[in-house]
Amino acid sequence: MSTLVIGARGSVGRHVVDQLLAAGESVRASVRDLASADLPAEVSVVVADLTRPDTLKAALDGVRKVFLYAPVGGTGAFIGAAREADLERIVLLSSGSVLLPYAAGNAIAEEHRSVERALDGSGLPWTPIRPLVLANNALNWAHSIRTEGIVRLVHPEAVMAPIHERDIAAVAVAALVGEAGEEAGALLTGSELLSQRRQVELIGAAIDKNLQIEELSESAARDRFGQFEKPYIVDAILEFIKAAANGGSPATGTVEQVLRRPAVPFAQWAREHAADFR
Numbered sequence: 001m002s003t004l005v006i007g008a009r010g011s012v013g014r015h016v017v018d019q020l021l022a023a024g025e026s027v028r029a030s031v032r033d034l035a036s037a038d039l040p041a042e043v044s045v046v047v048a049d050l051t052r053p054d055t056l057k058a059a060l061d062g063v064r065k066v067f068l069y070a071p072v073g074g075t076g077a078f079i080g081a082a083r084e085a086d087l088e089r090i091v092l093l094s095s096g097s098v099l100l101p102y103a104a105g106n107a108i109a110e111e112h113r114s115v116e117r118a119l120d121g122s123g124l125p126w127t128p129i130r131p132l133v134l135a136n137n138a139l140n141w142a143h144s145i146r147t148e149g150i151v152r153l154v155h156p157e158a159v160m161a162p163i164h165e166r167d168i169a170a171v172a173v174a175a176l177v178g179e180a181g182e183e184a185g186a187l188l189t190g191s192e193l194l195s196q197r198r199q200v201e202l203i204g205a206a207i208d209k210n211l212q213i214e215e216l217s218e219s220a221a222r223d224r225f226g227q228f229e230k231p232y233i234v235d236a237i238l239e240f241i242k243a244a245a246n247g248g249s250p251a252t253g254t255v256e257q258v259l260r261r262p263a264v265p266f267a268q269w270a271r272e273h274a275a276d277f278r
């Protein structure tokens with residue numbers, strides 16, 4: 001029986017696929033567009049779109065376990081199709097923000113809370129994975145690093161504990177194969193608290209380049225983020241960064257607890273992604 005990885009080309013999903021294969025599991029991988037599928041030869045590939053119920057029934061047919069990206073646009077299609085399948089376990093990539101009291105009312109946290117509430121009410125067997133800050137967020141700095149050697153930051157001293165996407169996937173796989181219990185759903189972070197400034201320094205060290213930081217006011221940051229995101233998401237991101245600037249972003253030992261090894265340090269994440277910043 002296969003495990004269906006929904007979003008198998010995603011930054012976390014692709015590691016889930018690789019690690020399930022390494023664990024000897026049979027994997028079915030989903031994409032929305034078959035033409036864009038670039039996946040290991042050992043996986044069977046299906047089309048699944050969380051907004052299109054017709055695609056989900058076939059994708060779930062014969063599957064026992066699912067890795068699921070949070071369908072923040074609506075859970076109805078997935079839950080409807082999952083109820084008709086004979087599922088043993090669903091591991092949801094949620095967000096650690098759902099656990100943070102200071103994120104009450106934050107739009108990104110609320111979107112993920114709403115997905116978790118729907119799964120809770122569905123009667124389906126599900127487990128959340130709750131990373132707080134993806135190390136991959138630093139890829140948003142890649143363009144200005146490549147073209148100008150500059151990172152523009154609001155609150156450069158805000159500290160957070162970014163987590164490598166491979167570690168998130170490893171916790172998800174431990175939950176999928178039954179090697180993790182309730183602790184898989186605890187707040188999931190990297191193990192080092194790093195200011196945004198320090199993250200930029202570590203990226204600079206990885207590409208052997210002295211990077212400049214230009215500090216942005218909140219209103220300048222709002223304008224900049226607003227070029228790529230909806231206003232309510234911009235507000236939610238700024239709330240997180242402000243909370244991190246005020247000491248609200250913890251580092252936890254969840255990776256060590258679940259995987260019995262240390263989390264991958266951010267410096268290593270930066271070295272592995274150096275090509276994105278050159």
Ligand SMILES: NC(=O)c1ccc[n+]([C@@H]2O[C@H](COP(=O)([O-])OP(=O)(O)OC[C@H]3O[C@@H](n4cnc5c(N)ncnc54)[C@H](OP(=O)(O)O)[C@@H]3O)[C@@H](O)[C@H]2O)c1
Nearest residue numbers: 007008009010011012031032049050051095131132133134
């Ligand atoms: N950024 C953070 O700090 C943070 C913190 C906590 C939690 N998170 C969670 O982590 C997620 C991002 O993870 P990531 O970096 O791995 O994302 P990613 O690289 O952008 O990948 C997203 C994947 O989801 C798939 N997908 C998107 N919409 C879909 C739909 N309607 N139906 C089926 N598949 C769909 C995409 O499939 P295709 O390949 O078909 O395009 C893609 O493979 C966020 O969405 C959030 O829920 C993020």
